[in-house]
Amino acid sequence: MGESYEHQGHTGATLADWSGLQHVSATRVEAACASSGAALRAGVLAICSGLCNIVMVGGVEKMTHRTTPEVTEFLAMASDFPFEQWHGITFPGLYALMATAHMHRYSTSEEQLAMVAVKNHHNGALNPKAHMQKEITLEKAMLSKVIAWPLKLYDCSLITDGASCAILTKPELAKKYSDMPVHIVGSGQASDTIGIYGRESLTSLAAARKAGREAYDMAQAGPENLDVAEVHDCFTIAEIIAYEDLGLCEPGVGGRLVEKGTTSLDGEKPINTSGGLKSKGHPVGATGTAQVYEIYLQLTEQAQRRQIKDAEIGLTHNVGGSGATATVHIFRRD
Amino acid sequence: MNSQEQFTIDQFYTCISQGKLVGGKCTKCAAVYLPPRPLCSRCFSGEFEWVEIPRRGQLLTYTIIHVAPPQFQHLTPYAVGILQLEGGPKIPGMIKEVDHKDIRIGMQLAVEFDLATPMSEWPKWPRYYFRP
Numbered sequence: 325m326g327e328s329y330e331h332q333g334h335t336g337a338t339l340a341d342w343s344g345l346q347h348v349s350a351t352r353v354e355a356a357c358a359s360s361g362a363a364l365r366a367g368v369l370a371i372c373s374g375l376c377n378i379v380m381v382g383g384v385e386k387m388t389h390r391t392t393p394e395v396t397e398f399l400a401m402a403s404d405f406p407f408e409q410w411h412g413i414t415f416p417g418l419y420a421l422m423a424t425a426h427m428h429r430y431s432t433s434e435e436q437l438a439m440v441a442v443k444n445h446h447n448g449a450l451n452p453k454a455h456m457q458k459e460i461t462l463e464k465a466m467l468s469k470v471i472a473w474p475l476k477l478y479d480c481s482l483i484t485d486g487a488s489c490a491i492l493t494k495p496e497l498a499k500k501y502s503d504m505p506v507h508i509v510g511s512g513q514a515s516d517t518i519g520i521y522g523r524e525s526l527t528s529l530a531a532a533r534k535a536g537r538e539a540y541d542m543a544q545a546g547p548e549n550l551d552v553a554e555v556h557d558c559f560t561i562a563e564i565i566a567y568e569d570l571g572l573c574e575p576g577v578g579g580r581l582v583e584k585g586t587t588s589l590d591g592e593k594p595i596n597t598s599g600g601l602k603s604k605g606h607p608v609g610a611t612g613t614a615q616v617y618e619i620y621l622q623l624t625e626q627a628q629r630r631q632i633k634d635a636e637i638g639l640t641h642n643v644g645g646s647g648a649t650a651t652v653h654i655f656r657r658d
Numbered sequence: 659m660n661s662q663e664q665f666t667i668d669q670f671y672t673c674i675s676q677g678k679l680v681g682g683k684c685t686k687c688a689a690v691y692l693p694p695r696p697l698c699s700r701c702f703s704g705e706f707e708w709v710e711i712p713r714r715g716q717l718l719t720y721t722i723i724h725v726a727p728p729q730f731q732h733l734t735p736y737a738v739g740i741l742q743l744e745g746g747p748k749i750p751g752m753i754k755e756v757d758h759k760d761i762r763i764g765m766q767l768a769v770e771f772d773l774a775t776p777m778s779e780w781p782k783w784p785r786y787y788f789r790p
Contacts, residue, residue: 397727406667407693410783411751412723412730413738420721421740421750428719428763470735473722521740521750526719 325356325608328398329387339384356402357558359383360488361612361642361651365513367492368653377497382489383609395483399608402645404519416480416559418520418646420472423561425526427474429576432564434474436579438465440560441478441602443588448599450589450629455484455605479560484605488614498658504624509637510545510654512538518648527576529647532569536641536652540571543637543654547571550593551635552622554615556643557600566641567595570652589630597622597630612642612651623657665694665706671783677771679713679786681747682706692747713769715743717788722758737761741769741788755789765790 326332340350355362360383367381387395399415400408408418426432442462448454465478491501498505512535517523523530540546547570555570557563564578572593573581581587587595598604598618601611619638621627638655665682670693673680682694686703692711697704720739723730730736737753739761751769753761767788 392725393728393731396725397729400727406671406781406783407750409727410781411738411785411787412726412733412736413750414723414726416725417721417723417738420723421719421738424721424763425719470722470724472724473735475721519750521748526740 325385325398325401328401329385329390335384339382343380345380353381355649355651356644357556357606357608358612358642358644358649358651359609361615361640361653362513362644362649364490364492364508364612364616364653365511365651367490368508368511371492371494377493378501379492380489381492382487382613383607383611384487385607385609386485387483387607388485390483392483402648404521407521408519414472415646416472416475419559419561420475421520422526422565422646423474423479423559426561426565426576426579429527430579432561432576432579435462435466436564436583437474437479437560438462438476439579439582440557440563441465443582444557444563444596444600444602445478447589447597447630448603451599451604454599454603455482455486456599456603475559475561481558481601481606482603484607486605486607486610486614488610488617490613490616490620505658506620506623507656507658508653509656510539510541510543510652512536512540512542512653513649513651514538516648516650518645520646523647528565529569529643529650531647531650532566532641532643532652535650536570539639539652539654543656545637545654549637550639551637552597552619552632553593553595553639553641554598554600554618555595555639555641556611556615557596557602558606558643560602562643563596563600563602566643570639570641589632594632597627597632612640615640615642616653616655619655623655665691665696667693668781668783670694671781673708674771674786675773675784677773679711679743679769680708681711683709690746692743692749711747712744715741715767715769717753717761717763717765717767718742718748719763720753720761739767739788741767743769752785752787753789754787 514534681692
């Protein structure tokens with residue numbers, strides 16, 4: 325979203341230029357908050373097609389020099405303009421609409437939402453690259469300023485500057501460039517209506533469900549096989565919905581999953597060991613490949629205090645906008 | 659009316675400015691689109707007719723916005739929600755003329771028109787809102 329934040333479009337060529345990669349083919353992939361997840365998918369296609377031997381995919385965002393109302397306006401541009409933005413519906417507002425519906429339908433509580441924040445801040449406090457490396461209490465989260473009820477300040481991901489990338493190559497070339505490659509074994513991407521008001525469900529993202537199914541099918545794996553996952557917790561409700569969309573639990577019980585500790589660092593299915601968008605930060609375009617970075621660290625035993633023992637299979641779930649784009653990738657250790 | 663150029667969001671808002679809530683109905687498969695669109699997503703027909711949509715509906719979900727973009731900041735806190743209109747279509751919009759603590763999922767709301775909106779630069783659209 326460089327045009328809005330920095331008055332700099334045409335970022336494909338800009339990044340190649342500043343990376344010292346003049347004259348390589350460089351293209352910007354735009355899918356709102358799923359931009360680098362979609363870039364990863366495009367890179368996978370480029371390698372699998374045989375057209376390219378090595379592809380670098382990634383993202384960058386600089387947001388913190390802008391005011392919160394400005395950032396709120398720019399982020400909203402990834403939603404439907406004539407009906408959502410035009411009527412004052414912000415990005416937190418869209419996820420708040422999903423949260424209210426989820427709470428009404430499944431009795432999910434505001435406390436359960438806050439528990440996602442507490443868990444992710446705990447993980448982020450262990451991550452030297454996280455934006456906000458500090459623990460928070462449930463009480464602090466519950467008493468924080470309302471942004472879009474029922475979502476409060478600590479239900480929202482951070483306005484962050486950041487960059488990330490991944491380097492992809494063919495399996496037969498991987499060992500030439502890295503002693504510790506990780507295999508991408510599943511890739512899925514799907515889309516949905518740009519406005520949430522046109523969707524059948526307000527408590528689930530159909531694009532994420534479809535992208536997840538595609539990735540699981542390609543990897544010949546299921547949620548039961550995952551050792552670790554990074555999911556798109558742009559808001560705490562989004563992480564709860566992600567559990568359900570990825571099949572980690574039945575629809576409606578995502579709140580209970582976090583409450584039981586199943587998705588904590590020492591739980592059965594650790595989710596967002598990096599701290600997630602909530603604590604690691606959400607530099608929008610960089611988020612998708614930043615998730616890949618955490619899974620890479622986990623599968624190569626480099627996650628230090630956040631390391632999940634014997635992690636073999638990891639997943640990334642990256643959502644664009646309010647769910648109009650979703651990409652899911654599955655990774656396996658070498 | 660069968661000129662497909664007119665089944666646009668601009669035309670939808672022109673009708674709002676005239677106090678009418680309208681959708682585009684596919685003449686082939688009868689799907690109703692609000693907002694109207696030039697191509698039926700169900701049967702890919704481009705033939706539509708205007709239909710007036712009942713202005714009452716049921717609130718599916720809502721939120722109270724406290725942090726808003728610059729142009730809406732003077733209105734905070736304000737309520738927005740999604741209305742399931744009688745007859746099928748769903749639209750989002752602001753909820754006014756009701757105490758925020760009295761807003762409930764499932765409540766009946768009506769679509770009203772705010773014709774006083776200044777219309778100086780693009781997009782020259784008026785606004786509608788929901789009220790009990």
